[in-house]
Amino acid sequence: MTKGNSPIMAQMEKVYRHTRANSFATRARYESSCRNFIGFLDEKFKMKNLRNLQDKHVVAYIQQRQTEGIAPKTLKNDLGAIRYMHDMIPNIKHELSDNKELKNAFSIALDKTPAVKGNRAWTDHEYNDMQQSVREMAASNGRGSETAADVRDVMQLARTMGLRVTEAVAMSRSQVEQALRLGIYQVKGEAKNGKWRQVPLSSQGRWVMESRIQGVPRGERLFIRPGEKTHAAVNRVEKFMQNNRDQFETVEGQETRMYEGVANALTYHGLRYNYVQDRVREEMEKGYSKLQAAAIVTKEVGHERVDVIDVYLGDKG
Incomplete structure (x- = not known):
């Protein structure tokens, strides 16, 4: 940031020099x-x-402060200080919107931190055991083998790229071609709330895409069968998970996913928890603070707010 008495810095200092509203401590905090x-x-x-x-x-x-990982509470304090200063400036040309108006007009999110309802991440043992099982079932070419292969790959996309189940199932050939070329996967209209985002292509994700794109005609999707609707394909892989997950739960996993006396079940969404926890740890190991790491990862999983990451971290934050 630029330092020294620029014209607008001098104007701001004049405002705070002459105002007597609020306590000295509040004025000092606002001026800072x-x-x-x-x-x-x-x-x-x-x-x-x-x-x-x-x-x-x-x-x-x-937006700049959010990319720096600044918490919503601090941002609200900043806005309070800015509006306080603005109210003291004579002959202003524009009124400033309140927080609700900023949210509606510019998609600025300053919501409270959502409640953390326990950890939902899988243990490595649970994930590896289910992966081994669906690999064997897929290789058998027996009844349910095609869905098992879909589950195997969707699990990997959720675990290593943070994709939601619908985002993975709706993956198109054109998206895959672009990802293999650029190393970045573009989530498009299939995203929750239609919010596009870019996700780093993991090595496992690359393997899934390279193996599945073979034989998929242009304009088609990797996991949706001919004549099948997207919601039906999503339901098919979710039902498989629901029908088979209990046999892979471990005591350790149940304990880590316990919330108010009940263990959260194994789900594809739980694999997004694994992804977030791994990615936040990776960024912090690079020297970033938790808030800075959250600001990076929250965009990868399709959220606008750094505080949402606290939900995914569960009790690991």
Whole structure:
């Protein structure tokens, strides 16, 4: 951030020099928040007059802070400080939106941290045992072998790329071709709420895509049979999981997934928990803080908020 008395920094200091509203501690906290904001405006927008401040400047700042892993509570405090300053500026040209209006107009998410309802991740033993079982069933070419092969691969995509079950099942040949070329998988309209996102292609994901794309005609999908609807294919692989998962649960797994006296069941969504936990740990091992790591990983799993990652970390946060 730019330091020193830029024109807008001098304007901000004048506001705080003359105001007597709120306590001294509150004013000091607000001024500290505004100094960061003013530095951002000076560097990013070369702004000369705070009377020109508008929503787009505030949104850009919040988005920058979110990429830095700043918690929603801190961002709300920042917004309070900015609005406090803005109210003291004479002859403003634009009104600033409140948090709800920012959310609706710019998709800025400042929600409270969701409740953490226990860990849902699989143990390595559970995952490896079920993978071994579905591999053997798929190789048998017997009844249910095709669905077993689908389950085998969808599990790997969920575990190593954080894909939701529908996102994996709806995977198209064109998406796979692009991923194999670029090393990044583009989740498109099949994503929850239709939010597109990019996910790093894992080595296991590459193996799945390279092996399954063989024989899939252009315009078709890798896991959906001819004439089959997407929801029917998703239901087919989910039913297989529901009918077979109990035999792979371990005492250790049940204990780690315990919430209010009941163990969370093995699910594809639980494999996203494994993915998030692994990825956050990987980023923290690079030297990032937990919040910074969460800011990176939350985009990979299709969320806008870093605090959602606390849900996936369960009791590992």
